Amino acid sequence: MFGRYEGDISYTDDAVSVRLEKTSELPRYVRSCRGENAEKALPSGRGLIIINPVEPVNLPLPLARHLEIAFLPISLPPGAHQKLFLSFPIEIGVFLEAGRDVHVLDLFSLSETKFSLYGSPDAGLITRWHTSGLHTAPPAVSRYQEGILELTIRNSSPETVDVSRAVFDSDSMHLFYGDFVEMAGDMEVYSPMIARTRVRTLPPRAGMERCIELYTAKKIPVVQGKGFLMEFGVA
């Protein structure tokens, strides 16, 4: 399903169906996913249609701009670092590219949505919540439902810290797809309350395709490098 389409689109499995219907009038984009349908007419001289995973913070409503991944607590001694593989939910974006303009045609998701509060109601933020298993090798995931996050956690604090969650800003999220959707990130723990997370701009493995990103702030290099400062705890 992921890719760039100049001609027909036709993808159907048990959960989702995406196709381009050629009618006597205008071509029509038709999608059905988990009982929800979307239909749009396209201009006859339409451009390229691109389907790729996008930051999982848009559905069913754009209430959160951060992704929070919870996992089994891991105790990290001072100075230690650990590479982990986690799963994260994905949303699928369908784009219409015409010239320099890339327009979002449709967004849908096969994963369940749950929101959470990171921090306090007055100073915290709403996050898209996801629970992941803790793996030392890439886990098996459903390609159109979940992606794989390669996360390296470093404990820079002078004490052993229990880490059981990581929060990422969608502004600096970079997704890539190949056989699976993947991203690679780092988490530097400064104390049990404070850590910084970053998503790397390079693909985790060679040959992966970079996804079109919805959030324009990530085009600013300063924002990209800044990552997200978790100030309300890592466990």
Added chain:
Amino acid sequence: MIPVNFSALTPAGTDAFFALIQSDENVIGTTSPAEVISFVVAVIFAYIIGVAAAFYLKRRFSHKMKKDQLDFWIKAVRVLLVIAAISVTIPAFFDASLTIIAGIVIGLVAVFALAGQKIITNFLCGIAIRYEHPFTSGDYITAGETSGTVVSITPFATIVRTTNGVSVHIPNEKVYAGDVSNFYLNVARRYDYELGIRYRDDIGQAIRIITGMLDSYQFVLKYPAPEAFVSDLADSSVKIKVRVWFPSAWAHTQDDVSLRTHILPEIKRALEAAGIAIPFPQRVVWFGNETQKNRPDDR
């Protein structure tokens, strides 16, 4: 017929006009007619540029900024342009006599005095609201007896659109001096519900059903987790209180009433499916002539 004086357009009128511009005769203090005309032309020019700038800003940013923020910047640009035009041309007026300046100042004071204290108070309160930011446009607030979404904050009033589509202008003084609840300021908001079950129903099972149902609802926050606990042993039922946290942005778009219509019916259905009933209020009355053995229990 509308009488029209074309004399200004005639060659003689044009000559008189240019003669007036070129004359050394002062019209205000030491200000010449040419300086007065350049002042007027500069202000008109700044106004036209301001209109063009407003059109451009609206076209460029209307889908990226809140309406009141955009209006604020448009006003700021237009005011700055006019101030720039005035500041370029006004030095010529500095030689105006003290009497004229005093007259203008007294006139302005009189206008403010006539306009009344209320207007000044509302204006100052408007500035205070903008400075303190107790709410912004798009927030759902309750101010006094009015609840609704803030459409804009003008210098003198806050305009609120109620849920039934009525725009209410609340003077800024009332908003600033009164109690204002902003349902949108914090990112999450808690709702409390209370329901009763029969004394013979299993409390633990009821609580498990309620929390399980709430946990599966996508807009109920994972953390803080929903709570359900016995809050009262009332006359006719065991009261269970339910506390649920939602993202304010969602609860804002779906007001409190619709939240209840989603959550409470679902809880009722889930409880009834498990054989747990929500009892009606009831009172058992025993008469003195009834024997103890007729009573269904030992009470």
